[in-house]
Amino acid sequence: MEMFTQQMINALIIGSFYALIALGYSMVYGIIKLLNFAHGDLYMVGAFVGFAVLSLFGGGTGLLGVVVAFFAALLFGGLLGIGIERVAYRPLLSSPRLTILITAVGVSLVLENGVMKSFGPSFKVYPVQLPTEGFQIFGATLTYAQILIILLSVLLMTALHLFVTRSLYGKAMRAISIDHAATSLMGIPVTRIISLTFFIGSSLAAASGMMAGMYYGQISFMMGFIVGLKAFTAAVIGGIGSIPGAMLGGLVLGLLESFGTVWLGSEWKDVFAFSILILILVLKPTGLLGENVTERM
Numbered sequence: 001m002e003m004f005t006q007q008m009i010n011a012l013i014i015g016s017f018y019a020l021i022a023l024g025y026s027m028v029y030g031i032i033k034l035l036n037f038a039h040g041d042l043y044m045v046g047a048f049v050g051f052a053v054l055s056l057f058g059g060g061t062g063l064l065g066v067v068v069a070f071f072a073a074l075l076f077g078g079l080l081g082i083g084i085e086r087v088a089y090r091p092l093l094s095s096p097r098l099t100i101l102i103t104a105v106g107v108s109l110v111l112e113n114g115v116m117k118s119f120g121p122s123f124k125v126y127p128v129q130l131p132t133e134g135f136q137i138f139g140a141t142l143t144y145a146q147i148l149i150i151l152l153s154v155l156l157m158t159a160l161h162l163f164v165t166r167s168l169y170g171k172a173m174r175a176i177s178i179d180h181a182a183t184s185l186m187g188i189p190v191t192r193i194i195s196l197t198f199f200i201g202s203s204l205a206a207a208s209g210m211m212a213g214m215y216y217g218q219i220s221f222m223m224g225f226i227v228g229l230k231a232f233t234a235a236v237i238g239g240i241g242s243i244p245g246a247m248l249g250g251l252v253l254g255l256l257e258s259f260g261t262v263w264l265g266s267e268w269k270d271v272f273a274f275s276i277l278i279l280i281l282v283l284k285p286t287g288l289l290g291e292n293v294t295e296r297m
Contacts, residue, residue: 002139007258009142013215015254016153017043020208021231022238022246023160024081024201030177030241031197032093034100038107039205040228042081044221046073046206047213048115054127066128070210077206078199085198090191108225116221123218130214149211156204157247163200164243173197177241226270230257233277239287248288 021043028036053069088107092100134143164170172193175183184190212227213219230253238249253273260272280287 003262005138005140007262008255009137009140009146011254011258012150012251013146013254014257015234015251016150017208017212017227017250018231018234018253019157019247019250020153020204021228022235022250023157023243024205025232025235026238026241026243026246027173027197027201029235030243031173031194032089033097034089034104035232036089036201037101037104037228037232038084038111039201040224040226040231041108041111042077042202042205042224043209043212043227043231044115044219044224045080045111046077046209047219047223048119048124048209048221049073049076049206050210050213051119051124051126051219057127066214070207073206073210074203077209078203080206081198081202082195084202085195090194108228112221112225119221121221123220125218126213128214129217145215149215152211153208156207160200160204161243161247169193169196230270230273233273233280236277236287237280239289242287242289245287245289252288 021040024039024042025036028034028039050069050073053072054065057065057068084107088103089100092103130143130145132143132145134141134146136142164173172183172188173196175186175188176190176193180190209219209224212223231250234249234253235246236249237252238245238247253276256276257269257273261269264272
């Protein structure tokens with residue numbers, strides 16, 4: 001019971017990170033049918049923005065410094081997402097999908113090497129460590145920091161779901177995902193809504209990176225590569241293009257990875273995660289909550 005409870009806690013933490021990143025994949029794919037493989041690197045950028053802000057405070061920041069760093073990562077990640085969409089993707093929206101996909105890979109390399117040149121290639125230790133105080137549940141330790149990360153992740157995902165389903169801008173996003181041309185004829189500013197989508201998705205990824213940096217204690221310019229691919233796996237599990245599916249897929253992948261590590265060993269963790277991706281693509285390509293869609297010619 002102790003092992004099971006501890007792995008459930010780990011799964012919720014990891015799954016929350018994956019879900020926040022997977023939401024960006026699903027939102028962008030749902031609107032412009034782009035697999036934005038640079039999205040994982042926005043997670044990395046958010047971690048480094050938080051690191052830079054906390055370093056400016058000199059390490060003894062307290063709650064105020066953490067809050068400032070968190071919102072700085074949110075804002076910078078969102079603005080960077082808008083810039084990437086405007087410079088790299090918007091001019092190619094009418095091009096073949098392979099062209100824009102290769103561009104996304106190029107953007108990923110630019111972000112990774114840009115951060116490496118700015119901060120250096122070595123691992124960076126976060127200047128603030130999360131407190132380890134907590135309480136026991138069935139023999140496992142649940143810290144207050146872990147509770148805060150889970151609650152904050154749930155709050156962000158819930159706010160996004162309500163925004164997409166209840167707000168006017170959310171309705172515009174859903175309309176664009178169905179038909180760009182008809183939506184434009186109805187007077188909806190398609191390019192602005194696409195930019196807003198990139199802002200929201202990139203902000204969530206950057207926020208996840210900031211929380212992950214504090215949780216794990218160290219960051220690297222390559223930390224977004226594997227995590228981004230796993231978040232894509234989570235989006236596929238839940239159903240690419242589905243926001244509830246991205247949330248569910250992140251939690252499912254977190255569970256599978258945590259318990260798979262126990263069964264197979266930590267060295268098989270990545271192999272297990274990507275094997276799940278292959279199985280989903282073969283057995284149920286639409287994912288758990290995805291829908292079969294016939295593309296109009």
